[in-house]
Amino acid sequence: MRKTLYIVSAFSFICFNVTAQRPPAISSPDVNPDKSITFRYYSRTAQKIIVKGEFLKSPLAMSKDTSGIWSITVPPVKPDIYPYSFMVDSIELADPNNTYVFANERFKRSIVDIPGDQPLIHSLQNVPHGKISYRLYQSATLGTTRQLLVYTPPGYNPNSKIKYPVLYLIHGGSDTEETWTKVGRANFIADNLIAQKKAMPMIIVMPYGNVRPKTMPDFTKEVINDIIPFIESNYPVLADSKSRAVAGFSVGGGQTLNIGLTNTDKFAYICSYAPFTATEEFQKNFTNWIPDADKINKQLKLFTISVGTEDFLYESVKKNLELFKEKKVNVKSYIVPGGHTWMNCKLFLATTLQELFK
């Protein structure tokens, strides 16, 4: 845990003296024992600074001391990992003193981890740890080299005779291939559930789902034609549909539906989290869809759609559920409180992992 004291290294002082540009090193955020959080920011010139966070109903103003350090202590917060940012006058920015940045292409926010009295399912616990590998692969579909992350479970050995099932796990619309580990802690969730014997040891593949300036259907092609073959030729995995799952959040939840439901011979598990489905690909696939529901229901071992009741996509997701029910495709809904957040994402993943490959 971070110290509440201001920690200033000798090196910081040197740099400050040399460049005369760096602000003083301050500690922010500090998570206090009562789970209140103290945020700090240094500015001698700002007129107003507020903190915005997904643990707050509305932004809160910081106040300034005579040394130019602005701060606020927000009341105790429910243990979880939350994104937040500062609005310095009209400029939104990540907390400059917090190393943990939300991996995203559109915004720069920080994340703060409020530990539970008992370790949470996404917490670093004293259990065997899997590892995350950053891999480069050639995408013939997109004509470029792309990066994906691969979680291999504790005890994984590429040469053993054990073969693993694989979950393909897709991030949200402006996220990156790192968001599921850096914000979603998919690796710790898997480590903990595997240690508790609540989840099967599995490989989790976290691709980069954005294909701009190409169009979304290219990602479906990429998963089928490039990513799955790359994984299956480089890892000891089970290569049948009962050993493949696809899951994703938001835009990735929509991609999950497109990828999974047009390839039910390849994926027996489809888990869509708060899907964004206002896309041409979804319309094309499902507007005049005449599925062979009996066949699909036999192929799928699990088809679930999760959403929070305060999610801005809640009404849209309810319509998705109605559509699939109307087509007689068995779908399980998992409706919880909360919004379109990575707090819910972690909960959805922790729930899914316990249902896969059993």
Place this chain on the structure above:
Amino acid sequence: MRKTLYIVSAFSFICFNVTAQRPPAISSPDVNPDKSITFRYYSRTAQKIIVKGEFLKSPLAMSKDTSGIWSITVPPVKPDIYPYSFMVDSIELADPNNTYVFANERFKRSIVDIPGDQPLIHSLQNVPHGKISYRLYQSATLGTTRQLLVYTPPGYNPNSKIKYPVLYLIHGGSDTEETWTKVGRANFIADNLIAQKKAMPMIIVMPYGNVRPKTMPDFTKEVINDIIPFIESNYPVLADSKSRAVAGFSVGGGQTLNIGLTNTDKFAYICSYAPFTATEEFQKNFTNWIPDADKINKQLKLFTISVGTEDFLYESVKKNLELFKEKKVNVKSYIVPGGHTWMNCKLFLATTLQELFK
């Protein structure tokens, strides 16, 4: 390469409509064919915006169009990877439209990659790629779980009979265990030099070097007592001094001298880049140092100190070199133009890798 056009996904529009808070998606930075760079930032309220970058002698002001988009095109820049930031009025921040953030604990800057006409040594090239693994290990020295990154070379197989030499590569003072890959591209440099047969296939271990609130000597202990044993029990490596190297930049360059020169039985290669040595540990180790220079010179196959002539540590590094020469310890200096930068870091590493384990 990024498109010069403004790319706005359907999802961005949706979010913008829903929250009315997100600025428009704009493209920044755009590296133009002539290697000029266009930076953009959206603000309707800012009075002045400047771009600061290590490719600029002094900051340059942006200008605003009628839609609130500020921009500037800076003249052609020498191909390399550079950190930069925006000063919006008095607030320094990373480019919100650039995903690539400088991995650092103190500041939030962006990085921009100017490709060469021919691929540079740190560029992604069409060669076999190694992989980077994020590993957790228990540090008995620090009483906590820590993370380090491990580069394994192309074709690496943990079960083959091939055993690899290991470079322990340490970041700068406020950097993180990710800075050597995310900013220094250590993995691409190694991939390319191995493909050209200019470097031996090796494992590169990138630990997290900061030990606050503990003191620097604890990191020396951690490397010897925790990190090396973790690597040597989990990877097929050669465990003799001729197969171990230590290198590092800035504060990590100072750590390299402390770790390496107090353990010449363990490291035959010591490569220090622009070392910061105004530390108690360095003083304690070297102020009244009476080395057995003959023995050390026999143990070490390479001891090199690199620095740029415009580095703010240049005079200090010259004193370090004098000290070691005075003590009759053979040290090779590698003096180049440039400052205390990650551009030079990449150059130093690319030079070092060609001299290791031969």
